[in-house]
Amino acid sequence: MELQEKRSDISGFMIKIIAIVTMAIDHIGAVITSGLTGKYNSYSLWNLTMVFRGIGRLAFPLFCFFIVEGFHYTHDRKKYALRLGIFAVIADPAFDLAFDNTLFEPNDNSVMITLLLGLLSIWAIDTLFKKSDAKFHDRRAVRIILDILSVAAVVIAVEIIEEWASSDYGAAGVITIIIMYLFYRYKLVGFALAVIWLGLTCGQTEFYALADLVLLYFYHGRQGRKMKYFFYAFYPAHLFVIALIARGMGLYKYI
Numbered sequence: 001m002e003l004q005e006k007r008s009d010i011s012g013f014m015i016k017i018i019a020i021v022t023m024a025i026d027h028i029g030a031v032i033t034s035g036l037t038g039k040y041n042s043y044s045l046w047n048l049t050m051v052f053r054g055i056g057r058l059a060f061p062l063f064c065f066f067i068v069e070g071f072h073y074t075h076d077r078k079k080y081a082l083r084l085g086i087f088a089v090i091a092d093p094a095f096d097l098a099f100d101n102t103l104f105e106p107n108d109n110s111v112m113i114t115l116l117l118g119l120l121s122i123w124a125i126d127t128l129f130k131k132s133d134a135k136f137h138d139r140r141a142v143r144i145i146l147d148i149l150s151v152a153a154v155v156i157a158v159e160i161i162e163e164w165a166s167s168d169y170g171a172a173g174v175i176t177i178i179i180m181y182l183f184y185r186y187k188l189v190g191f192a193l194a195v196i197w198l199g200l201t202c203g204q205t206e207f208y209a210l211a212d213l214v215l216l217y218f219y220h221g222r223q224g225r226k227m228k229y230f231f232y233a234f235y236p237a238h239l240f241v242i243a244l245i246a247r248g249m250g251l252y253k254y255i
Contacts, residue, residue, distance in 0.1 A: 026056015035251025
């Protein structure tokens with residue numbers, strides 16, 4: 001029986017590897033093959049770009065999923081948020097270099113900021129939920145109304161902040177994390193609803209991420225290898241490499 005359970009289990013580490021690989025493929029498509037398509041006016045390269053971008057749609061919802069997992073499992077939420085914030089600052093020049101061919105583009109910021117805002121949003125909602133539960137524990141109707149108002153207030157705040165932050169996926173990406181948090185007890189349902197939300201707000205190709213449900217079906221909370229700083233560092237590192245390659249090939253004027 002134990003052997004059967006082990007064979008049907010996939011660790012969080014392996015899913016994160018899949019997430020960063022699909023993300024890298026997406027970014028190669030968005031910058032390098034897209035630039036080559038423009039340079040050579042090639043229909044085949046355009047098709048390859050579309051394939052790469054399609055594969056890349058699997059990545060973001062997985063990162064959102066692990067933000068929610070991390071929120072529930074971390075021993076220190078303040079350190080978790082601080083770490084995410086530090087790497088968001090580190091990553092932004094690499095993001096701007098890769099996608100905007102400049103070290104600073106205030107109107108186009110990395111997905112790390114989206115993930116940070118998502119973490120802070122569910123932290124705020126969680127705090128408000130606990131306060132309403134403590135104060136109105138025996139008044140369920142009042143508690144439900146307050147909880148709905150709490151979520152609405154955080155979403156409105158996110159919409160306002162994202163007008164300034166202009167991060168990848170924007171407010172829709174932050175709300176994706178909020179949906180996964182609200183349905184945390186029913187992870188597959190929550191993930192599916194979050195991806196449907198993304199598809200409705202960010203383009204139909206986001207629906208491809210429903211394929212991630214196959215991975216998450218076999219994920220039972222086992223974390224696997226601990227290499228958290230590798231995953232944080234991979235994001236700016238791979239963007240910097242992609243930017244260097246694209247610049248060396250003279251592709252930015254074709255993107």
